[in-house]
Amino acid sequence: MASTPMTRGRYAPxxxxxxLTATSADGSRLHVEIHGxxxxxxPAVVLSHGWTCSTAFWAPVVRDLAxxxxxxxxxxxxxxxxxxxGPRGYTTTALADDLVAVLGAALEPGERAVLAGHxxxxxxxxxxxxxxxxxxxxxxxxxxxTGCANLSAESLVxxxxxPGGRRLAHQVVxxxxxxxxPVTALAKRILKYATMGPAATPEQVEACARIVHACPAGVxxxxxxxxxxxxxxxxxxxxxxxxxxxxxxxDRLTPIVQSRRLASVLxxxxxxxxxxxxxxxxxxxxxxxxxxxxxELVRDHLQDNGTTTDVAKEQTA
Numbered sequence: 001m002a003s004t005p006m007t008r009g010r011y012a013p014x015x016x017x018x019x020l021t022a023t024s025a026d027g028s029r030l031h032v033e034i035h036g037x038x039x040x041x042x043p044a045v046v047l048s049h050g051w052t053c054s055t056a057f058w059a060p061v062v063r064d065l066a067x068x069x070x071x072x073x074x075x076x077x078x079x080x081x082x083x084x085x086g087p088r089g090y091t092t093t094a095l096a097d098d099l100v101a102v103l104g105a106a107l108e109p110g111e112r113a114v115l116a117g118h119x120x121x122x123x124x125x126x127x128x129x130x131x132x133x134x135x136x137x138x139x140x141x142x143x144x145x146t147g148c149a150n151l152s153a154e155s156l157v158x159x160x161x162x163p164g165g166r167r168l169a170h171q172v173v174x175x176x177x178x179x180x181x182p183v184t185a186l187a188k189r190i191l192k193y194a195t196m197g198p199a200a201t202p203e204q205v206e207a208c209a210r211i212v213h214a215c216p217a218g219v220x221x222x223x224x225x226x227x228x229x230x231x232x233x234x235x236x237x238x239x240x241x242x243x244x245x246x247x248x249x250x251d252r253l254t255p256i257v258q259s260r261r262l263a264s265v266l267x268x269x270x271x272x273x274x275x276x277x278x279x280x281x282x283x284x285x286x287x288x289x290x291x292x293x294x295x296e297l298v299r300d301h302l303q304d305n306g307t308t309t310d311v312a313k314e315q316t317a
Contacts, residue, residue: 003183003213005056011207011284013056014063022074022105025097026089031055031081032074032106036066043302044070044111045294048099050119050145051223052215054080057118059207060287065294072106072113074098076120078219090222092232095120096128103137112139114297116290118283119254120223122146126235140270140301141243142293145251145282147258148232148265156252157194174224177217183209197250197279204284237265242301244270246293248278248285270297 006012016033023029033055036042045065047058055073065071075082077089077098085094107113115138117125122143128134147154152174153167160166180187183206191212192205243266247259256274263272273293275286283290 003210005054005059005210005214006203006207009203010060010063010287011203013059014066020105022098022101024077024094024101026085026094028077028085028089028094028098029083030074030077030098030102032072032102034106035062035071035073036069038070039068042068042070043298044072044107044113045298046072046103046106046113046115048074048115048117048121048124049076049079050117050121051227052079052212052220053118054211054214056080056211057208057281058283061116061283061291061294064287064291069298072102074102074106076124076223078223079215084216084219087222090226092123092127092226092230092235095124096131096134099124099128100131100133103133107137112137112302114138114140114142114294114302116142116144116294117146118144119146119280120227123148123227123230123232126232126239129235129239135241138241140297141239141241142290142297143243143245143259143262144290145247145254145259145280146262147230147254148236148262149230151230151254151258152228154255154257156255171225171228174228175221176224177221179217180213183213187213192279193252195253195280196285197248197277199277200279200281200285204281208281208284233265236262237267240267242268242270242297244273244293244297246273246275246282246290248275248280248282250277251280253280 018034020032049057078084152170153163155170158169188209278285
């Protein structure tokens, strides 16, 4: 039986005020949720989750931001309530197609948003960097616990000395179709080691395990193979909207070196927030830090009605 998200507490997904379906370029239908205030002109935030996760992953972030923001979350293809697709439908181009479709379906005409992407969600944003539809909508970006290239060789889940050995070992793990099975005590220990920092609480580990174990093995494998061969350095270099980066220093999946590399190539870089001891699952391990950084981006780059500060100045000049 598939795992279900938490039902109580900060990590339980809140009920959306609205749901819709976005249709991607290849006809894939994406589950989208709208949370938060219906107040006219409330700033919009779009959250894109990572590999093996779902909208439920953003629960603590959505709970906070919904008080005074319009918050949009969606399930990546094959995750959560978005159906899986054929084998050819798992590419970084598809990730960009899907994000563009969500922005078009969930935002009002002319409305802009702050976008935050975790792990594969951050890669989605980098893959979208040159899309006109993305550039028209994105006021600022937060990249959480992500990277743009060479993940297999630099990941530290399997701590081999040789980069070549790590690459091969991680390629096997990323592409595995082995079922994860039920959420047991052993499964949670393995998940915590691979994806979370030593200070992660039992509640946080439980929340992550329920989400990750719900991802179908075939979907996990197909996206894992995409991650194993990832090359989005060019996308990061062309992401010319104001962009902040946040990462945990104990991240084994996308080690901090990945975030520091992003800092060197992003054209409008706003700074790297390093969270001591945090692992890969920063929106669950350190939700207050993620929320705080998103709120700063909204404050600095969005005004009422979703208009960026620069655009507003141009209109009144």
